[in-house]
Amino acid sequence: MSEPGRLAGRLVALGITGSIAAFKAVDLLRLLRAEGADVVVLMTPSATRFVAPLTLAALSRRPVDADVLDLLPDGRIGHVITADAADVVIVAPATAHWLGAMAHGLAADVVTATCLATSAPVVVAPAMDGDMYAHPATQANVRILRDSFGYRIVEPEAGSLASGQVGIGRLAALERIVDAAIDAIGARPIRKPDPADRPPRLIDADDPARDADDLAGRHLVVTAGGTAEPIDPVRFIGNRSTGAMGFAVCEAARDRGARVTLIAGTVSAPIPSGVKLLRAETAADMQAALASLVLAPTGAAGFDALVMTAAVADFRPAVTNPTKIPRTGAGLTLELRANPDLLAGLGRRVDGLDETGAPGGAPIVPRPVLVGFAAETGGLERAAAKLRAKRVDLLVANDVGEPGSGFGTSTNRVTLFAADGGSEALPLLPKRVVADRILDRVAALLDARDAAAQTGATSAAGGTAS
Numbered sequence: 221m222s223e224p225g226r227l228a229g230r231l232v233a234l235g236i237t238g239s240i241a242a243f244k245a246v247d248l249l250r251l252l253r254a255e256g257a258d259v260v261v262l263m264t265p266s267a268t269r270f271v272a273p274l275t276l277a278a279l280s281r282r283p284v285d286a287d288v289l290d291l292l293p294d295g296r297i298g299h300v301i302t303a304d305a306a307d308v309v310i311v312a313p314a315t316a317h318w319l320g321a322m323a324h325g326l327a328a329d330v331v332t333a334t335c336l337a338t339s340a341p342v343v344v345a346p347a348m349d350g351d352m353y354a355h356p357a358t359q360a361n362v363r364i365l366r367d368s369f370g371y372r373i374v375e376p377e378a379g380s381l382a383s384g385q386v387g388i389g390r391l392a393a394l395e396r397i398v399d400a401a402i403d404a405i406g407a408r409p410i411r412k413p414d415p416a417d418r419p420p421r422l423i424d425a426d427d428p429a430r431d432a433d434d435l436a437g438r439h440l441v442v443t444a445g446g447t448a449e450p451i452d453p454v455r456f457i458g459n460r461s462t463g464a465m466g467f468a469v470c471e472a473a474r475d476r477g478a479r480v481t482l483i484a485g486t487v488s489a490p491i492p493s494g495v496k497l498l499r500a501e502t503a504a505d506m507q508a509a510l511a512s513l514v515l516a517p518t519g520a521a522g523f524d525a526l527v528m529t530a531a532v533a534d535f536r537p538a539v540t541n542p543t544k545i546p547r548t549g550a551g552l553t554l555e556l557r558a559n560p561d562l563l564a565g566l567g568r569r570v571d572g573l574d575e576t577g578a579p580g581g582a583p584i585v586p587r588p589v590l591v592g593f594a595a596e597t598g599g600l601e602r603a604a605a606k607l608r609a610k611r612v613d614l615l616v617a618n619d620v621g622e623p624g625s626g627f628g629t630s631t632n633r634v635t636l637f638a639a640d641g642g643s644e645a646l647p648l649l650p651k652r653v654v655a656d657r658i659l660d661r662v663a664a665l666l667d668a669r670d671a672a673a674q675t676g677a678t679s680a681a682g683g684t685a686s
């Protein structure tokens with residue numbers, strides 16, 4: 221796995237109570253997810269009046285536990301399962317009322333009940349009006365949590381408060397809360413790595429057999445759109461790609477739990493939210509952006525999978541005129557140079573080969589999954605050969621001449637060519653569904669890659685021992 225987040229593999233129970241700052245828990249959840257955490261959200265009944273459980277369920281990919289008397293669908297007791305499996309419980313924001321309930325062990329809500337039942341570290345970030353926080357009752361409760369229970373208190377900050385006052389009571393910066401949770405976990409082992417021991421995930425409505433979070437902890441890079449190869453400062457050679465197919469892949473990957481980096485060329489569809497955006501106008505820019513992502517600073521693979529939907533120009537003007545070329549009656553002849561095949565170059569780099577295909581460096585470990593797109597006109601005969609030439613794991617080929625397929629449409633009819641020689645022709649489908657079908661393959665290839673690495677590691681370890 222590339223650049224694992226600081227909470228990769230951890231289950232974080234995020235308890236939200238009825239403060240005006242409850243809306244900030246949405247961003248806190250995003251930060252935790254970006255650190256690779258698996259998150260289950262617990263709410264007091266008051267908190268559900270401030271922020272919709274639906275939002276938190278959609279972002280955490282788990283049902284929200286907001287009723288201490290509700291059982292899980294399989295009959296298990298939610299707060300006990302969470303208490304036993306969580307690597308850390310974060311209560312943010314914590315109200316004055318909740319601090320009092322917790323200090324005295326009053327388990328009338330799911331957040332308090334979980335804290336009482338867990339042996340995981342607990343991080344508490346209070347948020348309230350300044351006078352409420354300064355009150356001796358609140359301060360006494362904070363002391364009990366910190367000094368008697370060993371909870372980490374992330375002290376609120378000074379600033380203007382929702383009450384209109386200025387004082388100490390504003391929820392701490394979210395990064396401080398995340399850092400406190402990471403610090404509290406320290407070097408403890410993951411308590412319950414088996415998903416069966418954790419609270420349930422949301423089931424994907426379209427495909428109940430599929431784990432809706434099957435790309436959690438993965439880093440996917442997606443290129444989208446066309447490129448603009450400059451003729452002069454005003455004119456360029458471009459193509460009709462809008463970015464829509466790549467954006468559908470980004471959204472699907474994001475919704476399945478992946479961290480997504482989008483390298484966008486010339487695009488006309490709206491950029492999806494929740495992804496890291498890098499702009500690349502020309503093929504050379506896109507090549508540089510990809511090169512910057514191939515390796516993490518640690519030397520490990522910088523991403524788990526690349527889905528190369530961008531329509532990168534095959535040719536660029538040999539010379540870019542520094543000033544606008546004036547109109548003349550004589551016309552204009554442009555000399556074009558071939559651009560490098562970015563995906564083929566990356567395929568060789570990943571396998572430790574040089575430009576000529578000869579050994580030329582260390583292969584990238586773990587090997588990222590590479591997915592190419594081939595827009596063809598008039599049949600897909602060349603696709604299988606392209607797959608081999610580019611050294612990709614999956615080639616998604618479509619005939620852009622077909623109605624409803626290719627540029628500027630919301631649908632696509634593609635054939636998936638796999639490295640094992642198999643191919644699957646999909647019917648005409650919405651681009652988002654096509655994206656999910658591609659990601660089904662990516663998720664399976666990544667799982668197979670990791671399983672093979674595990675087996676290799678186990679047999680290597682076994683070999684040493686015997």
Ligand SMILES: Cc1cc2nc3c(=O)[nH]c(=O)nc-3n(C[C@H](O)[C@H](O)[C@H](O)COP(=O)(O)O)c2cc1C
Pocket residue numbers: 236237238239240241264265266267314315316317318329347348349352
């Ligand atoms: C608009 C509004 C904002 C509130 N903000 C806070 C707050 O920031 N901190 C707090 O301790 N209580 C706040 N309260 C009061 C709590 O919602 C109230 O004490 C509630 O019983 C807390 O329930 P809980 O601790 O079970 O979530 C607020 C109430 C309202 C109506």
